[in-house]
Amino acid sequence: MSKNLVHLISQTEIVSTTKRLALKIDRDYQDRPLVLVGILKGSFVFLADLVRKLNIPLENIEFMRLSSYGSSMMSSGRAKITMSPPAEAIAGKDIILVEDIVDTGITTDTAIQYIQNFQPASVRLCALLDKPSRRQVPVQIDYLGFTVEDLFIVGYGIDFDQKYRQLPDIYYLEEE
Ligand code: IMP
Numbered sequence: 248m249s250k251n252l253v254h255l256i257s258q259t260e261i262v263s264t265t266k267r268l269a270l271k272i273d274r275d276y277q278d279r280p281l282v283l284v285g286i287l288k289g290s291f292v293f294l295a296d297l298v299r300k301l302n303i304p305l306e307n308i309e310f311m312r313l314s315s316y317g318s319s320m321m322s323s324g325r326a327k328i329t330m331s332p333p334a335e336a337i338a339g340k341d342i343i344l345v346e347d348i349v350d351t352g353i354t355t356d357t358a359i360q361y362i363q364n365f366q367p368a369s370v371r372l373c374a375l376l377d378k379p380s381r382r383q384v385p386v387q388i389d390y391l392g393f394t395v396e397d398l399f400i401v402g403y404g405i406d407f408d409q410k411y412r413q414l415p416d417i418y419y420l421e422e423e
């Protein structure tokens with residue numbers, strides 16, 4: 248069965264949304280050294296655009312990786328952490344986790360709880376997309392780009408089977 252790409256969010260909309268988020272982060276962290284932690288791989292494009300719209304100096308940019316989207320994760324209610332920042336990059340720091348899409352909430356919830364273990368000064372979440380209809384674990388998104396329906400999203404860093412990450416716009420996959 249082949250799949251169709253259906254256009255959902257344009258580059259223009261993405262640019263204005265990342266600007267809006269960056270402005271809010273600039274205001275909230277004016278005198279607080281901020282560490283951004285990007286959740287790999289999906290957030291890499293969003294994070295790269297977001298940091299270039301921030302005016303505040305960043306203290307650091309770190310990355311974290313969790314096990315991929317799949318049924319094993321659903322049943323356990325936990326994602327597996329496969330890469331994480333060093334403890335000293337987190338302890339005592341103001342952290343914003345940057346995620347591509349919050350779906351069941353399991354990935355972000357696991358990431359936030361893991362970061363909390365290292366006693367950061369604060370932790371907030373910035374997500375490009377939210378799919379609230381699929382939530383299994385409650386997650387507070389402090390900086391949100393767009394809310395989407397229960398669709399399979401690709402493009403702008405987000406993949407289906409590692410494909411489509413390079414697309415500048417956001418699409419959803421429709422089965423033909
Ligand atoms: P969650 O743990 O179910 O919230 O899912 C989070 C992760 O699943 C995201 O970081 C994405 O990598 C992946 N994911 C969720 N929804 C989609 C989608 O529509 N397209 C592609 N990846 C998705």
Ligand code: MG
Binds near residue numbers: 286290
């Ligand atoms: Mg992801």
